[in-house]
Amino acid sequence: MTVEEYISQKRREQRALSDSSQQRRLREMLKKLARKNGFYTVPIQFYLTKKEQVAVDLHGLPNAKNAEQSLLHNHDYFELMYVRSGSCFNVFESEKITLHQGDILLLNPNAKHDPFTTSEGDCLFNIMLSRELFEQSMLPLLSDNHLISNFFVDYMYHINKTQDYLYFPSRNTKAISPFLEEIILEYINKEQGYVQVIESALVILFARLGRIFAQENHIESSVSNKLIVDVIVYLNQHSADVTLSSLAAEFGYSSGYLSKLIRKHTGQSFTDILSNFKLEKAKHLLETTAHSTDEIAQLTGFHDASYLSRSFRSKYGVTPSSCRDTSRRSL
Template structure:
């Protein structure tokens, strides 16, 4: 399947859309209950209800042998407020759409993307013929293990992004990206859909690779353009945090709270608060995390002794390194090295 064939496929009205157009008047659409809407869209969407809020289950939506499901959002009918237990990547292929996410009205235009964490409450207003929206659903355990470990095991920026999605206390659990004219990203999304709708040999691995590339592009957009990030408090200095994390990533062995704060013209107390608010970790915890991830890379990919690796990543006290490593990963450095 090429991009032109994909475009034709996405423009075709589904049987549910045909029914909506031919059998439901505009006034009736506004009075439909959740269950009535579900009966129209079934089996694409199935849910249970808790306290009146529909909760979509990945077990009922995602095929049992797949970690990712891609589908076209049904047009011409509003989707009521709901939650789900999987990660959703929402892409506007053409036109636009308006959602209410965590009680905030958000309009996405062609090319925009939105990542929704689990348990985010959102609804979608009815879309028209030219509004083609793509839903990419991912099991959270796949997002945790397969995607993140391959995306960037040593990148504090990607860790910050992921933590932002997962954090439930101080964040709203969704991120919006406005890629603009980044044709590489739009091309990758189209390639992903072509492979999914018309699978080739080794299709699952190809799809995994496309997802990795798409998230890598989103990380670039995050760093280069500081997109509309709905996870942060309006007073947070979002433009500085990625630069600070980059600095820590490059200078984790020698960086201190005082020297880092001085580099960015902050008071140390302010920097400490900023890091805690945006990453959920203290400065020391961020430093230790980076040191231990570097240690993991060396343990997996070199013949260096554990003692040498401890010194290489900035731990002069081997016993302290041993304890921090086991606390973080549940195994000793030597046990970790032996399983590589």
């Protein structure tokens, strides 16, 4: 299936559903949530199959609206917006921006916004990227790409105040479009190996975007910023067995210097940030595997199931077994 065929098929489906009772109930529910909280949250699980970390969706039908009619939402994932044709409006809490054909917008999960298009010729693709995608596979490949890696790391590990979005105008993205088209095509057709092809295309896409942004804005890399990203990525990858001494040996700095660097950029101690990484991995294993609590304690570096259970309850407010039960009920 070509991208054009997918767009035609998707538009027919959207029109068929646009005035269904199910859609009306959904719109009313979202309005109530937005009125109550000021926004609602869109979960990535709504889009992903079990083996996927990336989802692609064509934005809904044209819908002219003013700022007062907007329903702001955020996500539990990163979102890459790509205007394939026409234009798109995006309402944020304090501004409204217009995107044109070829423009790209990368949003962090906390960004509250409401995108919409106004004419049939407008075609906006949303590419949804899970946090796990970056934690598990992409950050090491992006560590030299300071703009992009800092954007993701700042959000995930609270290193600095995160920008709501990065904007890449179309005048700079002509060489980028083929990678976006490939991601969309691979996702639509889901042929053998499509997950790996999409992730590979994303690495190239982000590398090109980071290069373009740095050249346009005359940005030189900061040694300390690069170091903290590299340190955080290494800690996450080796959380089960890393120590402050082994970290110092790996990077060639003293333990004291790295301890101060971590606290300066994250506001957390080495011990605290390491414990958070271990607990996040334990939670992921509880939700996605059949490993026992004892096995997970060993795999994540807690070594003792009782210690894992106490730490887990302190962070998440529930026991590991309760977390696993809740995850199974939601499937």
